[in-house]
Amino acid sequence: MDFDFSFFLVMATIVTGIIWGSYALLRRFQPAGAKEPVIVEYARSFFPIILIVLLLRSFLVEPFRIPSGSMMPTLLIGDFILVNKYAYGIRLPVLNTKIVDMGEPERGDIVVFRFPKDPTIDYIKRVIGVPGDRIAYFNKQLYVNGEAVKQTDIAEYQGVGQGNIMTGARLLSENLSGIQHDILIREGQPSVQGEFAVPEGHYFVMGDNRDNSNDSRYWGTVPESHLVGKAFFIWMSFDWENGGVAFDRLGTILN
Structure with missing residues (x-):
């Protein structure tokens, strides 16, 4: 508890x-x-x-604040999001016991979960692997069950406001099981590589900011019992650097 x-x-x-x-x-x-x-x-x-x-x-829904840049460019520091609490089942508060099964995460979902190493902390990442998958990550390329996930190089990332910290990184579009989303990589910056098996009842997650994310490559998979919900909407965003509201991000649907 x-x-x-x-x-x-x-x-x-x-x-x-x-x-x-x-x-x-x-x-x-x-x-x-x-x-x-x-x-x-x-x-x-x-x-x-x-x-x-x-x-x-x-x-139903719970608000969360994004405290780090691990999900850039999808989510920025200062974003306030809404999380669907029943997408993966209805759970009792405090006990976190599932009482109604509503569905399971799919590849590409952005999920909030209780950090396995310290369940008092909430993390947000993207689901890369579901139970039974084999995930590999080599030379900035993601592989799911032996197949390379399609990546399209877009441009050099030009961050604005809270996104300035990643200006100069490579901005790519990635297609993960039909979910199109952008990711960032830093050429020349080392990151954990290897192959990973996803056990039953667990999920492999990664940040969209691939070289600046503390995720499953470092500490393992997320147990189903630690899931909090599916992120789906940015309802408020503050640009702390410029001291105002980032109006262009309000109402953004997450995918």
């Missing part, structure tokens, strides 16, 4: 619900005209709000 924001949200729902419910049951024994205690007023006011937030965040 992780004592994260979900835990405190659940506890707040329980506490406010008990206070409000208990007073409602005992109210019949109160003298006529008795004033409602302040703590009950707060509980009555906050309980429905907290409950709605808990239900939305646990079973």
